[in-house]
Amino acid sequence: MEALLQSFLGDNLLTLVLYASLPLVLILLYALLAILGEVKISAWMQDRLGPMRTGPWGIIQPLADVLKLLQKEDIVPEKADKFLFNLAPYLSFMSAYAAFAVIPFSSQYVGADLNIGLFYLLAISSLNVAAIMMAGWASNNKYSLYGAMRGVAQIVSYEVPAAMALVIIVIFLGSLNISDVITAQSGPVWNWMIFGGPKQDVMLASGTVFSASWVNLVFAPFFIATFVMYYVSGLAETNRTPFDIPEAESELVSGYHTEYSGMKFAMFFMSEYANMFLVSIVTSILFFGGWNSPFGAYLGDAVGLPWLTAVEQLGWLVFKGLFFVFVMIWIRWTLPRLRVDQLMYMCWKVLIPFSFGIALIVGFLVVVL
Amino acid sequence: MSGYFKDIYDGLATAMVGMKITWKHLFTKNVTIQYPDEKHDIPERVRNRLYVNMDDCIGCDQCAKACPVNCITIETAKSLPEEDLGVASVGNKKKLWVTRFDIDIAKCCYCGLCVPPCPTVCIFMTPVFEFSEYNRDDLIYRYSTLTAEEAAEKVANAERAKAEADAKKAADLEAKKKAAAEKAAAEKAAAEKAAAENAEGDGGAPQENNG
Numbered sequence: 001m002e003a004l005l006q007s008f009l010g011d012n013l014l015t016l017v018l019y020a021s022l023p024l025v026l027i028l029l030y031a032l033l034a035i036l037g038e039v040k041i042s043a044w045m046q047d048r049l050g051p052m053r054t055g056p057w058g059i060i061q062p063l064a065d066v067l068k069l070l071q072k073e074d075i076v077p078e079k080a081d082k083f084l085f086n087l088a089p090y091l092s093f094m095s096a097y098a099a100f101a102v103i104p105f106s107s108q109y110v111g112a113d114l115n116i117g118l119f120y121l122l123a124i125s126s127l128n129v130a131a132i133m134m135a136g137w138a139s140n141n142k143y144s145l146y147g148a149m150r151g152v153a154q155i156v157s158y159e160v161p162a163a164m165a166l167v168i169i170v171i172f173l174g175s176l177n178i179s180d181v182i183t184a185q186s187g188p189v190w191n192w193m194i195f196g197g198p199k200q201d202v203m204l205a206s207g208t209v210f211s212a213s214w215v216n217l218v219f220a221p222f223f224i225a226t227f228v229m230y231y232v233s234g235l236a237e238t239n240r241t242p243f244d245i246p247e248a249e250s251e252l253v254s255g256y257h258t259e260y261s262g263m264k265f266a267m268f269f270m271s272e273y274a275n276m277f278l279v280s281i282v283t284s285i286l287f288f289g290g291w292n293s294p295f296g297a298y299l300g301d302a303v304g305l306p307w308l309t310a311v312e313q314l315g316w317l318v319f320k321g322l323f324f325v326f327v328m329i330w331i332r333w334t335l336p337r338l339r340v341d342q343l344m345y346m347c348w349k350v351l352i353p354f355s356f357g358i359a360l361i362v363g364f365l366v367v368v369l
Numbered sequence: 370m371s372g373y374f375k376d377i378y379d380g381l382a383t384a385m386v387g388m389k390i391t392w393k394h395l396f397t398k399n400v401t402i403q404y405p406d407e408k409h410d411i412p413e414r415v416r417n418r419l420y421v422n423m424d425d426c427i428g429c430d431q432c433a434k435a436c437p438v439n440c441i442t443i444e445t446a447k448s449l450p451e452e453d454l455g456v457a458s459v460g461n462k463k464k465l466w467v468t469r470f471d472i473d474i475a476k477c478c479y480c481g482l483c484v485p486p487c488p489t490v491c492i493f494m495t496p497v498f499e500f501s502e503y504n505r506d507d508l509i510y511r512y513s514t515l516t517a518e519e520a521a522e523k524v525a526n527a528e529r530a531k532a533e534a535d536a537k538k539a540a541d542l543e544a545k546k547k548a549a550a551e552k553a554a555a556e557k558a559a560a561e562k563a564a565a566e567n568a569e570g571d572g573g574a575p576q577e578n579n580g
Contacts, residue, residue, distance in 0.1 A: 045391045049401040228381075334387040350377060 020111065023100040026318070031273045033322075035062040038329055045333045072262035077140060080259065084138035089260065089267035092131035096274035098124045103281055104179050106291050106313035108306075115206065117178035118166050121282065122159070125237070128275065129155050132246070132256050135268070139259040147255025150340065151239060151246030157347040158236040158243075164355035165230035169286050171363050172197060172219065179205035182290035189294040194227055194287040196220035215369055222358050222365075227287045229351050229358075231324070234279035236347070238272065241332040245340055280324030281317065291317040416479045416494040419472050421512040425457040425491035428465035432483035432492050440476035441483060444469035446520075446527035457489040466527070467513055468520035474500070475508040 036059065043050030051058030076085055101111040102120050114120050129152050136148020170176055172193075173184055183205045184198050185191050191198045196219040198212040236243040239255075247255030257268040284290060291313035300309030338346070402409060411417075428445040445465040448454055454463035483492055502508050515523065 041395070044396075044399070045394050047394055047397050047400050049399050049403070052403060330388060330391060331384075334391040335384060 020101075022109070023103070023105070023111065024097065026105070027097070027100070027270070027274050027277065030277055030318075030322075031270055032062040032066070034273050034276065034325055034329075035065065037326065038332075041326070041329050042333045045330075066266070069262055069266045074262045074264065075259075077259050079140045081138040081140070084134045085259075086264070088131050088135035088138060089257075089264040089271075091134065092128055093267045093271040093274065095124055095127035095131060096271040096278060098127075099278050100274075102178055103278075103285070104182055104291065105317055106310040108310040109314070110179060113179055113205075114177070116176045118170060118176045118181075121178070122163050122166065125275070125278065126155070126159060128271070131271075135260070136256040139256070141259050143252045143254075144256050144258045147246045147248075147252045147258070150252075151256055154239070154243065154246060154343060155237050157344065158233040158351075161229050161347060161351035161355045162233035162237060164352070164359055165226050165233065166286070168222070168226045168355070168359050168362050169193065171359060171366055172223075173210065175204060175206060175208075177204075177206050178285060178290075181285060182292060184210055185289040186292050186296070188296035189289070191296075192287065192289040192292075192294075193223050194220070196223060218365060218369075219362065222362055223287060225354065225358055227283065229355055230286065231279075231283055231327075232346075233351060234283060235328060235331065236343070238275045238279055238328075240276065240328050242335040242338050243343060244332075244337055245343055248337060276325055276328055277321055280328065281321040283324050284317065284320035288320050289316075290320075411496045411498075415496050416481045418495050418497040418500055419474065419477060419483070419510075420493060420495045421470060421472070422491040422493075423467065423470065423512055423514045425459070425489040426467055426470065426512075427457055427461050427463050427489055428467040428470075429488060431486040431488065435482045435486045437480060437482060438476050438478050440473045440478075442469060442471045442473075443467065446523040447530065448523075449526055449530055457491070459489050461489055466515065466520070466523040468515055468523055470512040472510045472512065473508065474510055475505060 039061065040050045040058075051061040054061045054064045076082055099121055101124075102114050102117040104110040104113070132151045132155070133148050136144045136146075136151070139145070169181065173181060175181070181193075184202055185193060186202065187198070187200075189195070191202075196216040198210060199214050199216060201209055201211045204210050235241075239246050246252075247257075252258070257265055260268060293312065293316050298309040298312050300306060300312055428443060430443045430445070433439075433441040433443045444467075446468050448464055448466055454466070456462050479494070481494055484494065500508075513520065
């Protein structure tokens with residue numbers, strides 16, 4: 001992909017900027033779709049219709065929403081810390097977007113193929129905490145501050161089980177490279193991590209050979225549990241229901257972004273939706289084969305069109321990502337909000353002991369088998 | 370300890386139960402009625418906007434008297450004897466020009482008390498409920514079929530007729546009084562005459578006797 005852009009534009013800064021902006025296009029399109037999906041799915045689950053007036057079946061409602069946000073007055077509270085207040089939304093979106101740098105959207109597009117990709121992912125997505133705290137503190141509003149405090153406490157707590165879930169995969173695979181995680185799961189659907197990982201020897205993207213056999217099936221129950229733990233932690237890290245305590249509407253107006261309006265609010269909104277997509281995509285990469293087709297073969301390979309293969313791979317990844325976003329929306333309109341103590345109980349007394357236990361067992365099995 | 374694992378199991382299992390329910394509802398037919406396009410069926414005897422069928426109104430003012438919030442204002446003028454206003458559909462003869470029949474629907478409390486007193490069943494409540502206006506004065510419904518000029522003419526006619534009738538009555542009264550006075554005078558004269566005749570017939574002077 002980079003080579004293609006370079007052949008058109010030459011090796012210069014513009015090429016790099018364009019190359020780096022491609023996921024942004026995807027995220028923007030996804031955000032429109034997700035906003036529509038949220039309102040429509042919530043409506044259908046409550047036997048309503050949702051927006052019906054803007055366009056056929058209300059499908060251009062998100063565009064109208066964006067247009068409204070663009071026109072809104074940009075209000076900065078008088079007593080706010082102007083610099084931090086204005087910086088926070090951009091930092092928030094930056095942290096969400098920067099995480100996409102290491103996501104391989106297809107075998108042909110990896111923003112940065114880092115050999116510590118999973119570590120980078122954890123590190124950069126934690127930056128969001130700083131943005132949330134910044135927004136809550138700078139707003140000089142009690143609700144914002146409460147929301148920010150709760151958000152920080154929650155996200156920092158749930159970083160631990162999320163990181164442990166990644167660690168379990170890393171123990172199994174012996175690599176922090178995200179491309180390795182995906183290539184290890186290439187081939188038919190039973191090679192996915194959720195079914196215990198590869199069943200035969202596979203050449204990883206970094207060049208080493210990962211030896212495997214059908215004995216790996218014993219990992220399947222542990223990886224399924226890991227998947228559930230990672231997904232639950234992901235819900236908590238993106239502040240989605242039932243973990244939406246930081247922005248509990250009924251208690252805190254809307255949490256740390258109470259004082260934001262117009263495009264700055266939209267930035268927070270975007271970063272929230274981008275984070276949802278990120279967690280969903282990472283879930284599908286870690287456990288559901290990433291851009292791998294579940295059939296183990298591509299139409300593009302069959303007809304000899306490499307670009308079609310790449311598009312197919314992108315399609316599979318986006319499809320899996322959107323599916324998990326749908327599950328998030330589904331959960332949101334099903335479960336009620338937890339209490340703060342229940343949230344902490346779940347993290348420190350359930351997820352963390354379990355994740356440590358599974359890490360121990362997986363480590364033991366990896367050594368033994 | 371077993372409670373701990375049971376809690377975890379229950380947490381996951383009940384979440385699944387909930388998700389099963391929402392999944393079912395995802396494919397349930399919606400209950401939304403898209404209001405301006407589709408409307409609810411309104412109950413048969415619903416009380417909404419008041420309507421007056423002026424063809425039948427005889428201007429009896431009974432509805433205005435029944436109204437608890439005084440939102441009906443009726444003014445009438447008597448018709449001239451030579452004018453024929455026709456009859457209401459239930460048979461009552463119309464004798465009055467209804468020069469003004471205003472309903473301030475903004476005041477109306479939709480109690481429906483004006484409906485039963487109407488002798489010709491010409492005021493009733495319709496199922497129409499969408500009649501908001503930008504200007505409050507537009508909520509005063511003027512039902513009178515007469516134009517302002519016509520109304521003024523009818524009032525003038527009625528007043529003239531009344532004045533004539535009054536004049537006639539006064540004249541009649543005067544004539545009657547006069548006649549009565551004449552009659553009284555005649556009677557008095559006759560009585561005097563009779564008395565005189567009596568006195569003569571008695572052959573004496575009663576004044577002298579009584580004095």
